[in-house]
Amino acid sequence: MTRFRSPFFIAALVAACSLLGMQSATADISYTGGFSAQGNVLTLDGADRFVAGPPMSDVVVTVKSGQSIQDAVKKAEPGTTIKVMPGTYHETVYIDKNGIRLIGVIEDGKRPTLDGEGKLNDAILYSGNNVVVENFKITRYKGNGIMSQAGNNWEIRNNVIIDTGVYGIFPQLGQNGVVEHNVISGIEDAAIYVGMSDNIHVAYNDVFDSVAGIEIENSRHAIVEANRVYNNTGGILAFITPGLPIKTTYDVIIRNNFVISNNHPNFAAPGSTVAGIPAGTGILVMAADDVVIEGNIIRDNKTAGILITDHGHAANVTIDPESDPNADRVKILDNLMSNNGYDTLDDVKKLMFLELKRGNPDIVRVGPSKDSCILNRERYVTVGLKPFSDCEFTNTKQIANYLLPPVPPRVIKGEDRGKIAYLGVCAGCHTYTGRMIGPPIQIIQALYMDNPQGLAEYIANPTKKRDDYPEMPPQNYLDEETRLAVARYVLQVKN
Numbered sequence: 001m002t003r004f005r006s007p008f009f010i011a012a013l014v015a016a017c018s019l020l021g022m023q024s025a026t027a028d029i030s031y032t033g034g035f036s037a038q039g040n041v042l043t044l045d046g047a048d049r050f051v052a053g054p055p056m057s058d059v060v061v062t063v064k065s066g067q068s069i070q071d072a073v074k075k076a077e078p079g080t081t082i083k084v085m086p087g088t089y090h091e092t093v094y095i096d097k098n099g100i101r102l103i104g105v106i107e108d109g110k111r112p113t114l115d116g117e118g119k120l121n122d123a124i125l126y127s128g129n130n131v132v133v134e135n136f137k138i139t140r141y142k143g144n145g146i147m148s149q150a151g152n153n154w155e156i157r158n159n160v161i162i163d164t165g166v167y168g169i170f171p172q173l174g175q176n177g178v179v180e181h182n183v184i185s186g187i188e189d190a191a192i193y194v195g196m197s198d199n200i201h202v203a204y205n206d207v208f209d210s211v212a213g214i215e216i217e218n219s220r221h222a223i224v225e226a227n228r229v230y231n232n233t234g235g236i237l238a239f240i241t242p243g244l245p246i247k248t249t250y251d252v253i254i255r256n257n258f259v260i261s262n263n264h265p266n267f268a269a270p271g272s273t274v275a276g277i278p279a280g281t282g283i284l285v286m287a288a289d290d291v292v293i294e295g296n297i298i299r300d301n302k303t304a305g306i307l308i309t310d311h312g313h314a315a316n317v318t319i320d321p322e323s324d325p326n327a328d329r330v331k332i333l334d335n336l337m338s339n340n341g342y343d344t345l346d347d348v349k350k351l352m353f354l355e356l357k358r359g360n361p362d363i364v365r366v367g368p369s370k371d372s373c374i375l376n377r378e379r380y381v382t383v384g385l386k387p388f389s390d391c392e393f394t395n396t397k398q399i400a401n402y403l404l405p406p407v408p409p410r411v412i413k414g415e416d417r418g419k420i421a422y423l424g425v426c427a428g429c430h431t432y433t434g435r436m437i438g439p440p441i442q443i444i445q446a447l448y449m450d451n452p453q454g455l456a457e458y459i460a461n462p463t464k465k466r467d468d469y470p471e472m473p474p475q476n477y478l479d480e481e482t483r484l485a486v487a488r489y490v491l492q493v494k495n
Ligand code: HEC
Pocket: 143, 166, 421, 422, 425, 426, 427, 428, 429, 430, 437, 438, 439, 444, 447, 448, 455, 458, 459, 463, 464, 465, 466, 467, 469, 470, 471, 472, 473, 475, 486, 487, 490
């Protein structure tokens, strides 16, 4: 497997910056994004990524090696900072309080390590708002490294996550969050999976040896920048998974990333959405709108540097009548691309032939893509880009990030409990119509039609049912009432 050392990257970055800077000096018009237009206030100071706000209290507790982090969380008042000393901890930490800052202490290069020993499902799950998780090493879990379930204002920073199963860092259903300076590898689905969220910043992460590197899925107003993404099956993906309760992905900026040699054989669970990603995909845009791709170094991805597709052309995807299947208004600004598409799909070769194109494709578009544009198209080998116009702007400088001062915490009303648990937890693995990690909700509805109690019992203590699916992890950290509420919700949900 290839590893890239920083001198290489720095040299490449310098080269790219001067090249891009030089060549686009003629016009300097910035894209203004799709967020300020909605009347919200943006923080335009790029350094201001502390979206969880200052600590809500002065209380600090320390967990030492041999003690339990979960015990400390249980005893903590909201707003507590919990410092965790180096040592190895075998546990799942579940945080259902606001303002908890879980901070690993790094001493002599040693971090606190959460080790699931291949037995535990999740390392850190939180449903609180204004949560910070920093400086941990997380390894050998089966489900998630760090998962946020419906919290707002979170910061996940400087963690090292190796071989944690399905998702490395997985914020689900939240607003205003930062994922930065993490190192993530060996993940069977997505290393970083931003699901059904808004106002997100994913930056300076090192993501490799996973199926999907960074995924922005059914989410809006997200920036993915300055990440190093290499040796995954697919590097950076912005897409809509059909059948999830939130139906859109738009306004995503993918800029200044290294997207290199993402040729890893696909090792996702067969039939899952990401199992359909062709190995060798640098950046994938599927059904997402208003995705801007700028200033990336994209090379050595064997299928294509950038692949733009609708749902109709994608493998393992069902159609959702409520989701627009097309990737519209894609904006490809200047990127540095080389040696992509050298071992591409037969279908792509056919398209190349029809367009009488030679060489290996950097950029491939299939399916409708209305009002899309590209700058300096002659620099790349492209296929399917004839309908793209020339972009009217050259950069995204005006948008430092899409983050906000802390937004109000999500307050879950009694009657919404089932729905929020469904969106925040189950929808991470189940969609309504199609196979994701678990079977479609439609199948579950047929099985448990008049039996919410039975469903609630199953999720507390799932047993292995299907040979061709992984095991479902127990959801017994949800209390009994929530389990029944989510069971009732699941049985009546319609798409
Ligand atoms: C980490 C992924 C994951 C999450 C989260 C998850 N599931 Fe599952 N679920 C699965 C998998 C995988 C299966 C298939 C298991 C099998 O067939 O052995 C499954 C199967 C099921 C089944 C089928 C049981 C049967 O009798 O065939 C039900 C019901 C179910 N899940 C409900 C839920 C609910 C409700 C939630 C949310 C509280 C949820 N799941 C969260 C992965 C997940």
